[in-house]
Amino acid sequence: MSPRKADTRPLYVKVHAALVERIRSGQWKAGQLIPNEFEIAAEFKVSQGTARKAIGALAAANLVVRHQGRGTYVYEHTPDDIVFRFINFFDASGARAAFTNRNAKLTAGKATAAERHALGLSKGARVLRFARQRIANRKVLVIETAVLAKVVFPNLGDLADTLDTLYDVFQKTYGILVTRTEERLTAVGADARAAAELGVAVGTPLLRIERTAFTIDDRPVEWRVSHCHLKGVHYLARTR
């Protein structure tokens, strides 16, 4: 009773899908050199141009990095990425703002309704909450809490000390690649806790950023809420 629908997708789309699956499944690991265009073309019985188009789509989606003369490598978070990618804070001169972390604290608990909704969890699911302060110019500019499904990140507690660069741990320890984020921004007044941590008066206007991070198969794996008191720094969004 199979529908027996012919797969009419273009060849390069099929090849692309097959290559994505190799990265998603971990058959091709972060940082690994993948076969060259001719080898992939031969394997899928297509021309080099078609294989090239499939690989190009991987590169456009940041799943691989191509280097002329060297080869094509599965994307891997680099020290620069870890600090800058997905971070949209800039100072007045237009330079990216870099943060260091402080007072990191990892706790576990039952997911709230909001957390279940953001991460697509069912009732009773347990989550990990990773709270920290983010510092620039010796001032606490941001306080944030990242929420993760416990079932997705077992034994994360053992790594609590090294949890500086979260997405790097996701990739290297759990094989989970964050490919895109959505951030929802609003303005709120500081509550008592935020005011204390940021060193401002209660009610001070803060930028509230609610981020959802998605994996390669587009499922939410992290829900992060930040409250920001930005002195000389702003959030930058580009639209085309």
Next chain:
Amino acid sequence: MSPRKADTRPLYVKVHAALVERIRSGQWKAGQLIPNEFEIAAEFKVSQGTARKAIGALAAANLVVRHQGRGTYVYEHTPDDIVFRFINFFDASGARAAFTNRNAKLTAGKATAAERHALGLSKGARVLRFARQRIANRKVLVIETAVLAKVVFPNLGDLADTLDTLYDVFQKTYGILVTRTEERLTAVGADARAAAELGVAVGTPLLRIERTAFTIDDRPVEWRVSHCHLKGVHYLARTR
């Protein structure tokens, strides 16, 4: 004394640059059908594949729209674009928020230092300021002022009544196409004027959005400052 540097750029880049110039200069106008791939290939003495790659880059930059079976058309703001493109407000259900305008007011004056910096103007330059309130669900959620260089938009005052869809006027009346925007977001407390217009208390946290709009040759043509009191609406930014 010409440097006589050989132009080593790939063919498709040269063709692409030539086509961009035709759109920038107005030789090809908004909404116009452009020649097909083979005609462009013949004109530049390249193969169809190379012409195709050049046109593809135009499409990727939103300068043209391609329709299989119909042809390739120079990009033109559509009713939907006018309302939604470059607008990043969404409601809780994930739907785009649409606004209507009210109390629009156009004034002229000498550019302030901040306005000169944002628009790249020299001292003494004159600007037009277009202020308005933006309404959703019968509530004023946003007040904003758009600043334009007077020399770029002569006689804009005559159009004050029809200034609802600003970028559409830029394109249709002045041949200026907005291709991208940058928005800087911070949180501020409502001042007396904002509080009055938005119907909130002084000091209420507002989202402040400072937008610079760029043309096809990447020069700033509009500087817009908005103050937003977002009830049930948020600003959405996507990062890859």
Next chain:
DNA sequence: CAGTGGTCTAGACCACGTG
């Protein structure tokens, strides 16, 4: 030097929209 990605060609055929 060999090996890789990047460009380019000439030609074929397919898929879609319109008359």
Next chain:
DNA sequence: ACGTGGTCTAGACCACTGC
């Protein structure tokens, strides 16, 4: 039926990297 963009091939050559 025709004209358009979209896919695909087979092969050539160029540009860059690293040994």
